[in-house]
Structures are given as C-alpha cells and as structure tokens.
Amino acid sequence: MRIAVNGVELFFDVYGSVLAPRGGELVDKPVMVALHGGPGIDHSQFVPWLTPMEGITQLILVDHRGNGRSSRPPVETCTLANMADDLEALRKTLGLGRIVVFGMSFGGMLALTYAATYPDSVAALIPCATAASNEAFERGLSRLHAIASPEQRDALARLRTGTVRSVQDLERVFTALAPFYEYDPERSPPGGFRPIADIDMLNWFFARDRHTYDVRSRLGGITVPTLVLTGRHDRIAPPDASEEIMNGIPGAEQVVFEDSGHRLMREENAKFLRTVRDFIRRL
Numbered sequence: 001m002r003i004a005v006n007g008v009e010l011f012f013d014v015y016g017s018v019l020a021p022r023g024g025e026l027v028d029k030p031v032m033v034a035l036h037g038g039p040g041i042d043h044s045q046f047v048p049w050l051t052p053m054e055g056i057t058q059l060i061l062v063d064h065r066g067n068g069r070s071s072r073p074p075v076e077t078c079t080l081a082n083m084a085d086d087l088e089a090l091r092k093t094l095g096l097g098r099i100v101v102f103g104m105s106f107g108g109m110l111a112l113t114y115a116a117t118y119p120d121s122v123a124a125l126i127p128c129a130t131a132a133s134n135e136a137f138e139r140g141l142s143r144l145h146a147i148a149s150p151e152q153r154d155a156l157a158r159l160r161t162g163t164v165r166s167v168q169d170l171e172r173v174f175t176a177l178a179p180f181y182e183y184d185p186e187r188s189p190p191g192g193f194r195p196i197a198d199i200d201m202l203n204w205f206f207a208r209d210r211h212t213y214d215v216r217s218r219l220g221g222i223t224v225p226t227l228v229l230t231g232r233h234d235r236i237a238p239p240d241a242s243e244e245i246m247n248g249i250p251g252a253e254q255v256v257f258e259d260s261g262h263r264l265m266r267e268e269n270a271k272f273l274r275t276v277r278d279f280i281r282r283l
Helices: 051-055 080-093 106-117 134-147 150-161 167-180 199-207 216-221 239-248 269-281
Strands: 002-005 008-015 019-022 025-028 031-035 058-062 099-104 122-128 227-231 253-257
Touching: 002 080, 008 051, 008 080, 031 080, 031 106, 051 058, 051 269, 080 106, 099 106, 106 122, 106 216, 122 269, 134 150, 134 239, 150 167, 150 199, 167 199, 216 239, 227 239, 227 269, 239 253, 253 269
Parallel strands: 031 058, 031 099, 099 122, 122 227, 227 253
Antiparallel strands: 002 008, 008 058, 019 025
16 A cells, blocks of 8 residues: 655554454454564565554554655755654554554664654654664674675675665675574574565665664663563674663563574564563553
C-alpha cells in the first residue's frame, strides 16, 4: 500500500488484523511499526523473520523515503529527522494511537530518533543491533578495518565514504564484507528476498547524514518500556554501542544473543521471536 505524507509517497505493508478474539469479544492488539536497516534497501529483510509477530500485533512494515518502493525525493531530504517526521505523519494519517516501534540497524537509529522526537506517540521501543551515535558506529567500523583483508578494507572504505558506484559494485562490497555480518554464516538459515537497492540513498547516509547522528543526550526523555536487542558478536553495532542506549534510557531492558552477530533476527530467530513476544505481552 502507498500513502502520501510530507510531500513523499511511502510504501508500507500490513501483516495481521488489529483485532484478536479474547473470550467472547474482539480486543485491540498492539500495533508494531518495523523500521528496516540499510539504508538504501527495503523492508524485505523482515520477511519471514519478523512477520510471525502478526500473531500478537498488527505489524506494519515501512519503506523509508528514498528506500525500497517509496518515492525518491531529493537525496538531501532523506535525513533521519525527516524520516522520523514521515513516521509520525504516517501514524496520524492511519489513525493509529501510540505504537510499538521496532528498528533494526539503521532502522534502529531511526527508531531512537523517532522516540526521542515524538515520545508521546510511542507505546514501547525495541532498538535492535543499533547505536545511539555515529561515534559508536564508527568504533565498530574502525575495528573492522583493523582485522579486514585488503579486499575488505577497500570495500569498507567505499561504504564508509559513500563512494559505491553501482548496484553491481554494492554487491561486490557486501560480498566482501558478508563474513562480518554473521557470527557463524554456516548456522544462519537460508532464505529471505533480494532487496531493492538505492545507491544514492546509501551513499548519502554514509557520506553525509550519519556524521551528525547522535541522540545520546535525548535518550533520557524516552520513558516507555524499551527492549534493547544485541548480538554478542556484532561487529557492525558492537555490544558497547548497546551500552550507550542502556545507559541513556531509564529502565531499559537488554537481551544479548550469545550466538549471533549483526543479523541476530535471522541467526537466532526462535529466541528472537520468543523474546519480542514476551516483551509485547507484558505491555
């Protein structure tokens, strides 16, 4: 489905009804909006790993502006701040109350930005494999550089500086860096869909927008239940990045996935779904 907000057209998909039978009546389920990683891809990374959450939530998967099937405004407008405003406009236009916000990686940065900007619109927050500042993100990238092969260092440099040249070049970059995304690639389940790639959006974020990203001083204003999900072996958003989130948000909980890297949602999917379901049921 598509919806016009803030001068852009956002694509979103919905899994599950907002109503669930309980006894002899229908009751509202929580609405969870999931924000994908990337940037420059789409929400396909959640299928089928997150979609089973439709059993206890109405799950809304959104492609951010400049990403996936959403429209392509001027790339300089594709900031985290504008994406947070888009999400709030989407919530209002759909007539939703307070929402559970789940964000993975880059989507976690957006989730934290949104919760800090619109705290009264959030019922609960689930930042997953993410960071509260570019400083923490850069620490992870610098550690990768230290252990990378020459080919991986070249790929990492093009990613960090926003100089990926084409979709084909992006495939080469991520092929080289793939070993850093999972703790044990042989244990990670196959499947998933080929994402829609947008090189301009990817390069814009890495070359420009990420350098001003820092919500650490704003985290104290987030007072809703928060569940921080962390891969013990995550080299993209390492565990010390999660510590900054935990230190900033009052009462935040954390679950560490001991056998996962950055893609904990896939690597330990059964534990991931069980953990998120348990959190949602306690709201």
